[in-house]
Amino acid sequence: MAVINNAVKVSVIIPTYNRAERICRAVDSVLGQSFDNFECLVVDDGSTDDTAQRLADYTDPRLKVLWQENRGVSAARNFGIANSGGSFIALLDSDDQWVEHKLAKQLSFMEEGGFEISQTDEIWIRKGKRVNQCKKHEKPEGMFFDRSLEMCMVSPSCVIFSRRFWDELGPFDEDMAACEDYDLWLRAGLKYPVGLLRERLTVKHGGRPDQLSNSVGCLDLYRMYAIVKLLNEGTLPAEARSMALAELQRKAAFYIGGCRKRGRDGQAARIERLVRDIVSGNPVSPAEIIKS
Template structure:
């Protein structure tokens, strides 16, 4: 499994502890220290478990850290764990056989949500689906990285994470995956997700929908979609862009709104668009 981390010494140790406590013992755990400047390296050096390997790179963001970790891994299955989350001790023991018996190339579990130290209930819209759900994946991210395990075959076909995306890199991977593979769902809460802190990407990166728009434009420009899939992706692009444009106009950013309008018009007309231009808007 791959744990990317940046300046989260206390929290990454909690994540690592939850991995090393797994009842399924045949694994390697790669922690990618993404250029941390706190005492992350010293804290991780205290572990003596041979299953744990810590590798370092200059700070390049979560996508590059995950890619680096996966490139240095050798397992048949690849599990992701964010450094601020943790696993229930039976996660691997239950999820690996679930995938093997079901023939899944990707699966996820249900999860427990902790916000500011308190357990909270999930909204109905966050209930995890299973099978093929490309349409729902376009609307919002329906696979949680810390819950997910996928095969090497899956990764070789659909990876890597887009390193130009400081956020929503998982959304980008999951919408592409939604065209290829059904997602198995193990309906047990085997992942604990902690949230509500300012250092989370969802709180520290402005306008996440801009990166989701970027991901959809990439998908539309790459080709390979059926007519139905193309129409679904274009409709979601227009919906998300509409919210973005409306927000820009409310804040007096008319130039940004106009650029996004032109871009969506070009995509809808079948004109070639450079997706990277979206991030520069």
């Protein structure tokens, strides 16, 4: 574990893979922050494009570039955080960006409210055009385990959390090809209230095929995996356990129905059997859920 350098307030972690044409926009938005007591760690997850060459052009000493063989976003974030020294950790995806006062305003908000984790509101850009968010994507605040079960309610590029938070609840699960953030926020949902700074200080760019949400098969399989992990820990209060089981069954029913429509009766039967075992209290490994 890295020794915390008290001279560094925030460690900004940016994982990236083959996004040379976008990574500089993300980095520039960090280096241009009005708050300047930070380090920015870009973790190049084995890119094969000219990411390394573009990052080599920077001379700002606050920027550090780390490289690892391609292991996925969870491993990249974990690697960056393990090599960081800030008392707070801010995440930023390599295709997103921050507005100039994001760090300054959010850190002040967290310190005034005593939050260990917080997020900001965000601007959505899809295929180059600003779009409005649906009602269901409105960010909640406080304790919202119930809503976190349904879908991911914390945006990585919007979030800052304390080193204490990370030491207790990290790391990201490196066995998850997607929804690794859903898994972390779900585990956090019963322990820490999430502060919400209601200002649009993050710009999220989407609508491209290289995004995990578009390139990974069924995201609900990974969400079910995360719920089973939580159930297996055996520490959920009775009400939370009931909510988790109900959401697991709901997601499974949706997934099973989709499998049967596509003629994947064997997969439908397999998931149906696993969920039945879980509800009955029989032990099931989370890995069985996402087994191909």
